Amino acid sequence: MAEITREVKLDPAIIPPLDESLLTLSNDETEFLHKAITTDDEELKRRIIEVQKDSYQEHAYPCIRGFHFVNLFMSANPVYPEVLAAGKTGNTVFLDLGCCMGTDVRKLVADGYPAARVLGCDLRQEFLDYGYKLYGDKDTCAIHFFASDIFAVPYPATGLAPTAPDNLSGVTELGQLYRSVDHFYTGALFHLFDEATQYALALRVAQLLTRKLGTVVFGRHQGLEEEGYINDHLGRKRYGHSPKSWPLLWKKVFSEVESPEFAENKVVVEAKLSEVIAADVFRARGPTNMLYWSVKIV
Numbered sequence: 001m002a003e004i005t006r007e008v009k010l011d012p013a014i015i016p017p018l019d020e021s022l023l024t025l026s027n028d029e030t031e032f033l034h035k036a037i038t039t040d041d042e043e044l045k046r047r048i049i050e051v052q053k054d055s056y057q058e059h060a061y062p063c064i065r066g067f068h069f070v071n072l073f074m075s076a077n078p079v080y081p082e083v084l085a086a087g088k089t090g091n092t093v094f095l096d097l098g099c100c101m102g103t104d105v106r107k108l109v110a111d112g113y114p115a116a117r118v119l120g121c122d123l124r125q126e127f128l129d130y131g132y133k134l135y136g137d138k139d140t141c142a143i144h145f146f147a148s149d150i151f152a153v154p155y156p157a158t159g160l161a162p163t164a165p166d167n168l169s170g171v172t173e174l175g176q177l178y179r180s181v182d183h184f185y186t187g188a189l190f191h192l193f194d195e196a197t198q199y200a201l202a203l204r205v206a207q208l209l210t211r212k213l214g215t216v217v218f219g220r221h222q223g224l225e226e227e228g229y230i231n232d233h234l235g236r237k238r239y240g241h242s243p244k245s246w247p248l249l250w251k252k253v254f255s256e257v258e259s260p261e262f263a264e265n266k267v268v269v270e271a272k273l274s275e276v277i278a279a280d281v282f283r284a285r286g287p288t289n290m291l292y293w294s295v296k297i298v
Contacts, residue, residue, distance in 0.1 A: 223291030
């Protein structure tokens with residue numbers, strides 16, 4: 001059984017200060033935020049910076065410092081149009097694990113995925129609350145957000161049963177979604193952990209998937225051209241998969257949760273590195289490679 005190593009508490013002395021100049025929005029992001037929050041650019045910036053400051057005091061993630069909580073990374077994944085088209089049929093369930101403040105799933109619903117079939121989950125309720133504060137939609141957002149720990153899902157599964165799609169609003173724990181999720185997204189999550197913990201995470205993700213034809217799990221996180229441990233400016237022990245090692249991880253996962261034959265014949269993995277994160281966000285020596293990937297059941 002894969003060992004799980006949790007995140008460690010950071011030394012406050014090495015946490016970099018915030019920098020408002022890192023706030024950069026694409027035209028698509030600006031258009032979405034104008035519709036979702038306000039068309040007043042000064043008010044929009046004020047609200048973004050306010051939730052950034054508050055959340056960074058509690059959890060100093062580089063992605064919070066870099067304003068990634070208002071960037072549209074999910075829709076940039078090559079498999080996104082396919083997922084969106086399937087979701088518009090109304091017969092699928094979508095889960096964003098590690099959704100932070102919920103920008104990506106709010107965009108997903110704005111693009112036409114039925115809100116009643118969309119779930120956003122984060123380990124920390126505070127991020128979900130900051131999302132409601134940022135978007136001002138606590139009483140109107142139809143997406144069901146909940147806080148839960150993916151590592152609390154038992155592996156192997158014991159006593160778990162699928163949740164009916166009509167009962168998604170009652171989900172409070174990830175274990176309730178056993179074999180229930182058709183479309184699974186996770187952004188900037190896997191790269192927080194060491195190699196063994198990433199495998200343990202992938203096993204639990206697989207347990208929540210329906211595994212039927214068209215099932216997709218996709219995401220993005222920091223990767224390397226050659227797999228190995230990341231040179232982390234905060235001293236964390238984080239593993240970076242490569243476009244070659246990432247498919248091997250998922251083939252191994254599905255060999256374990258299903259069978260080697262299933263993994264070989266039914267699982268298609270795509271993974272590509274893209275240099276999209278500037279050095280000043282992560283305090284790195286150069287642009288950071290992000291791995292955009294998808295795993296499909298065919």
